[in-house]
Amino acid sequence: MGLPARALPTFESLYEQIRALPDGITGEILEPGTLRTMSRPGKAHRWTAQAALRRLGHFDVRNGGTGWWIEVEAEILFPRGRLAVPDLSGFRVEHVPELPDENPIAIVPDWCCEILSPTTARDDRRLKLPLYAATGVPWVWLVDPELRLVEVFETVDGRPALTATGSSEECVRLPPFDGEIELASWWVHAR
16 A cells, blocks of 8 residues: 655745745745755856846836836745746836835746856756746846856747847847847956
């Protein structure tokens, strides 16, 4: 006779575990009943995230911009009890006139950006990119500091579709943001 199936941990119990994690450890719930943790990112990841934030900062209403709220590592509660912490996320002011004080934020972003690292790239591609598309995030960027590559995905029929790329020293348009973005400063030059 087989053993009865064990019930998966609830979102609430997993979120309590996340709240108890030590400083420097981030927790996410990307699959039912599964807590994933990661440590703080390395130099190339941090460099690229800061460069992207500086470049996109002028869109943020807190910096005098008019169109976006740009968030850094905000906990986002997605439908079906999923919790992700995108490296950067954006909410259009026309959809979200004022960001809520709640944590996690229970509003699906208009844009998410994941900076890939050797320890997170697989989950970012395999779990987070499809999660973002399936839950209605219109635009997702995967940024690879090692390859010096930005991939822009648009959600089409609930699936991610690669619509633009930019690499190395290029100056490119990366939807959903207006204007060209110069990428040379996004990569660690001293190795």
